[in-house]
Amino acid sequence: MCKFCGNRTHAPAELGSGANRASAVSADMPAGIGEADRLTLIRGGAVLSMDAAVGNFRKGDVLVRGSRIVEIAEAIDAPEAAVIDASGTVVMPGFIDTHHHQFETALRSLLADAILINDGRPESAANYYEWILQKFSVLYRPEDVYISELFGGLSQIDAGVTTVMDVSQIHHSPDHSDAAIAALRDAGRRAVFGYFEGWGDASKYPGDARRIKAEHFSSDDQLLTMVMGGEIYLPFYEDAWTLGRELGIPIALHVVGTFGMRPVFDQLAEAGRFGPDNIFIHMTGMSDMAWKRAADAGSHISLSVPIEMQMRHGNPPLQQALDLGLQPSLSTDVECTMTADMFTQMRSAITLQRMLANDQALRGEDYPKLLSAMDVIRFATVEGARGLKLDHKTGSLTPGKEADIILLDATAINVAPLNNVPGAVVTLMERSNVSTVLCAGKVRKWQGKLLGHDITALRAKLESSRDHLLDKAEIAAALF
Secondary structure (H helix, E strand, C coil): CCCCCCCCCCCCHHHHCHHHCCCCCCCCCCCCCCCCCCEEEEEEEEECCCCCCCCCEEEEEEEEECCEEEEEECCCCCCCCEEEECCCEEEEECEEEEEECHHHHHHCCCCCCCCCCCCCCHHHCCCHHHHHHHHHHHHCCHHHHHHHHHHHHHHHHHCCEEEEEEEECCCCCHHHHHHHHHHHHHHCCEEEEEECCCCCCCCCCCCCHHHHHHHHCCCCCCCEEEEEECCCCCCCHHHHHHHHHHHCCCEEEEEEHHHCCHHHHHHHHHCCCCCCCEEEEEEECCCHHHHHHHHHHCCEEEECHHHHHHHCCCCCCHHHHHHCCCCCEECCECCCCCCCCHHHHHHHHHHHHHHHHHHHHHCCCCCCCCCCHHHHHHHHCHHHHHHCCCCCCCCCCCCCCECCEEEEECCCCCCCCCCCHHHHHHHHCCHHHEEEEEECCEEEEECCEECCCCHHHHHHHHHHHHHHHHHHHCCCCCCC
16 A cells, blocks of 8 residues: 555655644635635636636626635625635636646756757757656656655645646556655645556556546546546557546647657547547647547647747647647646746747747738737636536636636736736736635635645755655756
């Protein structure tokens, strides 16, 4: 049995509770927020609902009962509710990251200048494929998995990301898998556990998916759900696809031309293997035929625009997706190279698309519709929820959905005065503007402070894990 999970439902005291947990509430936070029948009124903010039927409000209220949104209106009379003063903030759905390798948190910025594959140049000696996938990932112990997953999750809560699909390729044993699940649960936000490959004799991928699904994901009424990793560069990928569909869970995979995946992807396309349960990450370098088959099948596309540009995945195919009527989601990918906040993702997506379209316009050519700030916010919220099959629960402020809500400070020096809500969110804000975060109605960040965890103690454990990994990889620590 995994020592990180006890009965495979809880993390150990030495890592996830007790001395490492700060007070679960803030002294000035109204009592009872998030409890089953407790009403909470988020009052007086600029409400960006991301639901056309609900609309937006220059100044509005959001009423929550327990974990669910009850009502959204210009003014709500609820004298019995706990009140969160949202004046001076933008109230909107939490961001959704559809692809994040959280196990790499301990290796943040280590490969800031790296590309995917060694191209023979001296500056490419430290590349992602050789360092992360071949050198570091195989060294992870379950305790390394746990602390990177937890710290990375808390960091994203701090940045307003209330839902993630974790794509961690470290499932070297059932204990590694259970440590990842325990950390996702302990972070306290909505998460999709991606069961991807591992290495070594103790790895049970993909067959252990049955045990994991039955043990951890037998109910849909929880914050955690599951996705099957189905990487087509693996010789047994067809087994993973078959098992994912047997279990009725989405199948996610990286689709990257740099790794020579196009022939296999074309074969799957021609064989009619794509479906609405597929999540294709990156989609760089694929044929027009395969793109058309993916669109026809209703498959979902997750783009990591900054990483794709930085690490030589290929040009981000944002316009290609849009031209086919596909609405992509945004994802942060790897923190060994780039920050995992959605403000960076939104700004990168909108500036890339507009740069290319504007260049066509300046050459006197026909050009596609320019993306708007609202478009990329939709990618970062609604489309992420749809891609992860969670749009019945999250992605917009809609009565009946769960209260995954963020309050963004619009009075801060980098934003004030507030003149346009979508524009401010996309072109001006960053993670320091994330004031308060609710995940399923529970406050995880309150007025700039994360709740429930001793970050100093957790950082020390993360640094210890980092030191272990560097030592085992025989990489000398170097800050410059």
